[in-house]
Amino acid sequence: MFYDPRSDEHGLPHNPWTALVTPRPIGWISSRDADGTPNLAPYSFFNAVAGRPPMVMFSSTPRKHSLNNIEATGEFAVNVATWDLREAMNLSSATVEADIDEFRLTGLTTAPCRNIGAPRVAESPISIECTLYQAIPLVPKSGLECSTTLVIGEVVGIHIADAAINEGRVDTTRIRPLARLGYMDYSVTDSVFEMLRPNPDVALAEARRKGWIDAAG
Ligand SMILES: Cc1cc2nc3c(=O)[nH]c(=O)nc-3n(C[C@H](O)[C@H](O)[C@H](O)COP(=O)(O)O)c2cc1C
Numbered sequence: 256m257f258y259d260p261r262s263d264e265h266g267l268p269h270n271p272w273t274a275l276v277t278p279r280p281i282g283w284i285s286s287r288d289a290d291g292t293p294n295l296a297p298y299s300f301f302n303a304v305a306g307r308p309p310m311v312m313f314s315s316t317p318r319k320h321s322l323n324n325i326e327a328t329g330e331f332a333v334n335v336a337t338w339d340l341r342e343a344m345n346l347s348s349a350t351v352e353a354d355i356d357e358f359r360l361t362g363l364t365t366a367p368c369r370n371i372g373a374p375r376v377a378e379s380p381i382s383i384e385c386t387l388y389q390a391i392p393l394v395p396k397s398g399l400e401c402s403t404t405l406v407i408g409e410v411v412g413i414h415i416a417d418a419a420i421n422e423g424r425v426d427t428t429r430i431r432p433l434a435r436l437g438y439m440d441y442s443v444t445d446s447v448f449e450m451l452r453p454n455p456d457v458a459l460a461e462a463r464r465k466g467w468i469d470a471a472g
Pocket residue numbers: 281294295296297298299300301314315316317319320321322344345347348349350351435
């Protein structure tokens with residue numbers, strides 16, 4: 256099947272879009288409002304977008320408390336949602352009033368950040384402290400209506416639980432991070448495999464041997 260989201264209907268009973276780019280990591284965003292009330296919510300339109308220096312992004316549709324807080328204070332933390340924390344992560348997505356502290360709603364514990372004032376999730380093995388780099392309202396060239404704001408964060412602090420480190424490397428199977436699939440589906444990373452980057456000379460020689468590229472190619 257093919258459809259053009261600018262004009263075509265997909266023709267399926269449910270919008271397939273969120274099932275197409277998967278698994279999406281979940282940025283569990285902690286922030287606080289101008290009065291200091293903590294806020295916590297999961298965002299799966301989320302990713303790391305740069306490494307040196309590290310930067311992250313997530314998007315809010317429409318404007319929500321996290322975005323309001325981040326614009327008001329200029330900072331937020333990203334916490335990794337794990338298999339063990341799945342119920343709390345889901346509960347923290349409940350649409351509640353701004354004055355409700357989702358840490359208390361979910362029974363989670365706040366831990367202080369070092370370089371920002373927003374709290375982090377004490378139970379999470381990884382927390383990433385960020386300052387707001389830019390909040391960009393998306394305006395599609397197609398003219399389609401859009402209420403999405405892209406939030407880009409510059410990383411200013413990184414917490415890694417000692418228990419997540421094995422022989423000097425962060426062990427993803429110890430963290431068991433959750434990821435979002437389509438619809439109401441999730442996945443959890445329980446196993447990993449390693450694959451080294453190709454040696455270009457070996458890759459070219461192999462492709463020539465198989466006849467995929469000619470000798471001059
Ligand atoms: C796994 C998961 C991923 C979510 N991803 C997003 C997202 O990428 N963007 C968004 O606007 N809302 C997303 N939501 C919904 C928000 O978490 C929800 O609207 C929440 O109440 C927002 O809280 P806030 O107003 O405190 O920021 C997601 C919910 C769940 C459970």
